[in-house]
Amino acid sequence: MxxxxxxxxxxxxxxxxxxxxxxxxxxxxxxxxxxxxxxxxxxxxxxxxxxxxxxxxxxxxxxxxxxxxxxxxxxxxxxxxxxxxxxxxxxxxxxxxxxxxxxxxxxxxxxxxxxxxxxxxxxxxxxxxxxxxxxxxxxxxxxxxxxxxxxxxxxxxxxxxxxxxxxxxxxxxxxxxxxxxxxxxxxxxxxxxxxxxxxxxxxxxxxxxxxxxxxxxSFCALTWRGLQIVGLECLKVMLRRVVSAGAGLDECQQLECISVMWSTAGLFKLTxxxxxxxxxxxxxxxxxxxxxxxxxxxxxxxxxxDMWTLETTHRISLFARQWNRSTARWLRRLIFQNSRRWPVLQTFAFSAWWHGLHPGQVFGFLCWSVMVEADYLIHTFANVSISSWPLRLLYRALTWAHTQLIIAYVMLAVEGRSLSSLCQLCCSYNSIFPGVYCVLLFLLQNGNVVSVHIHEKLLTEVIVAPKDQEEAQYSREDDCVSCEDQCASSPLNLWKEESNILLFTIYKFFRVSTLQHPPGPC
Known part of the structure; x- marks a missing residue:
């Protein structure tokens, strides 16, 4: 949950x-x-x-x-x-x-x-x-x-x-x-x-x-689940040795805190x-x-x-929907679909209330809601701006690492609960990662440069580009919960499909980006 x-x-x-x-x-x-x-x-x-x-x-x-x-x-x-x-x-x-x-x-x-x-x-x-x-x-x-x-x-x-x-x-x-x-x-x-x-x-x-x-x-199904549990327990033993050999969260210094945060959150996730x-x-x-x-x-x-999706996604919003999926859908039905204003914020705020309103939980879930909002805008802007395959691969690798680090940060804040643990986490180098997304969220929401760039992209790709430009490729993230992170970039051979997808992306960016993607809990 x-x-x-x-x-x-x-x-x-x-x-x-x-x-x-x-x-x-x-x-x-x-x-x-x-x-x-x-x-x-x-x-x-x-x-x-x-x-x-x-x-x-x-x-x-x-x-x-x-x-x-x-x-x-x-x-x-x-x-x-x-x-x-x-x-x-x-x-x-x-x-x-x-x-x-x-x-x-x-x-x-x-x-x-x-x-x-x-x-x-x-x-x-x-x-x-x-x-x-x-x-x-x-x-x-x-x-x-x-x-x-x-x-x-x-x-x-x-x-x-x-x-x-x-x-x-x-x-x-x-x-x-x-x-x-x-x-x-x-x-x-x-x-x-x-x-x-x-x-x-x-x-x-x-x-x-x-x-x-x-x-x-079906004993085959139970056997497969048993093998998964055994494998996870073995990984947990190995990661436990790494965590026990290093410094604790209250003893790490500077960049060492990043590896401590990653390994500790990994131990929690395996559990x-x-x-x-x-x-x-x-x-x-x-x-x-x-x-x-x-x-x-x-x-x-x-x-x-769904371990594969959780460990390979580069989307914070998708991670939120796939982490404890039945609870995420319950929160969507109970809060998100009945909220007229700020549905993402209300959903994560209720999740903090449901978990107990410890200081770390309040901070962690509110931070997660901001990261989800930033995730929508960042990936929408990237889908319009990045067209070449090498840059897309680099972008996906960087956002995957950043997503996993932000999730680890949120997890330690929520599970730490107390104000002292929260202060230690916020004063560490780990706060750089959510801070980067906060800066990008501010720039994408308020920067005129972004709007000009998107309009120039729209002019270039839709109005000026020839109709037979078949080699242009775009990556459209599917809004469906079950397949969002599994959709890869595919070539669009028809001009009509090409322009419609780009126009839909621009419309979603300026109007209803945060209302089309139900969050998870958290």
Whole structure:
């Protein structure tokens, strides 16, 4: 979820982080992935194949598994999950479609904010390390907020029929029977501690499908995921040695801080990748992955990680959309599409609120939003200005390195959280990289030289250039989320296509560049 700390790390990484990075990074290293839930996920999938395992029994199995897992991992802090779940189901079952989203959103974010304020009080005022179980409960609460708001949005938009009308005149047993799918969805154990967001429609379709529709788990798919996890863990061990051998973030000097930032952020990313794949494997083992429960016209299962795109993209905006993809799409639907002014800024600001409003998080997400705005203008200007292949290759290589360094900077700011870690980061040489993009953003937004250059380019390429100029090549970045960074520059043989693309680029530059590209979280 953006740069959420739901991706856990292991005990070994905790020791390395204690030695190599500031103390404020330790919240990343307190979780144990729900490996114990894998046998129960496989058991659930097997029982669904049996005809005697009814739909009601499936809902109860998922709900009971979630309750047991919450108590086992959170202890008494499981109440932080059970109370908002009960209140959310009560609101969904009693309020109309027009009011349910506003009320559930207000209550859920208010409850989550109070829990985060408790973390602030313990962490900053008392200066005591919060209990590990409290961290796990907060991470699960953030995921619960996703499911609650996704459900309320579906009800408001008419995708899910609200049960409020039938519940009011029903007995207690009938009310509980009507509310069972909601309870099961909000607490089902495969997604309680991690995993991509699953819509209520998809969840309900997966649970209620016939036994004949269930298929045996593909061990080839699970084996491939296992090999990915093993490879990532091996890379993490090697990178951990590099981090432990060098200076820490609070000890580095001058240019040395750049390599420390890069390697530390790389260690964090490998940890996220590994645990996102584990979470996705748990979802898949339970039967909620791939084509399971997918209806016509409905979007299928979306894994949270696409490592190839994240590590090869030279676009900050694309990285934002591909980092924790299900959360990025949730933020787009919840905030971006409902914002009339400054949608990018509002989306990243809400992401900072959702993460807990620590100083590093506020700075990191606001910095990320500025970098996304600059990214749009820089690449739009480059698409118009750079035409030769050698320059394009050089430009892509430089922007790739700059993008990865900026992402590392934002990641360390967000994960550092505390004001002291943020000051160390801002006073280091690492601040050069976002500073360059800020300067370019200012020049591209306010510089008349840029406007003159673009108009000259338009005059040269569209009005003066001959129609048979087939060797001219342009790189048009696709606005689609799934293929933006995979589109390469291709020769345009028709004059009409050539001029239309250039005119579209100019129009997007001056008018709606920031409104056509939904951000991610972050």
């Amino acid at each position: 953006g740069l959420a700390f739901q991706a856990p790390t292991d005990d070994i990484l905790l020791q390395i982080l204690r030695a190599c990075v500031p103390k404020s990074f330790l919240h990343l290293a307190v979780f144990t992935p729900p490996r114990a839930a894998f046998p129960f996920a496989l058991l659930f999938n097997y029982l669904c194949i049996v005809d005697s395992f009814s739909t009601r029994a499936r809902y109860l199995f998922l709900l009971a598994g979630g309750g047991v897992l919450a108590l086992a991992t959170m202890g008494p802090y499981a109440l932080l999950i059970f109370i908002p779940t009960l209140c959310a189901v009560a609101l969904v079952s009693s309020r109309g479609p027009q009011d349910v989203h506003r009320l559930t959103f207000s209550f859920q974010m208010g409850w989550q904010t109070l829990c985060h304020l408790g973390l602030h009080y313990t962490d900053y005022y008392l200066q005591e390390p919060p209990p590990v179980r409290f961290y796990i409960a907060l991470s699960s609460l953030m995921l619960l907020t996703q499911r609650v708001t996704s459900l309320s949005l579906d009800i408001r938009e008419g995708k899910v029929e609200a049960a409020s009308g039938s519940v009011r005149n029903s007995s207690l047993s009938e009310c509980l029977s009507e509310a069972l799918p909601y309870f099961s969805y909000l607490l089902f154990f495969p997604a309680l501690l991690g995993g991509p967001l699953c819509s209520f429609q998809r969840f309900q379709a997966c649970v209620e499908r016939s036994s004949s529709s269930y298929s045996c788990i 996220y990748y590994s645990h996102w794949i584990q979470d996705d494997s748990l979802i898949y083992a339970a039967g909620f992955g791939s084509e399971a429960g997918q209806r016509s016209g409905e979007e299928g299962h979306i894994p949270d990680v």
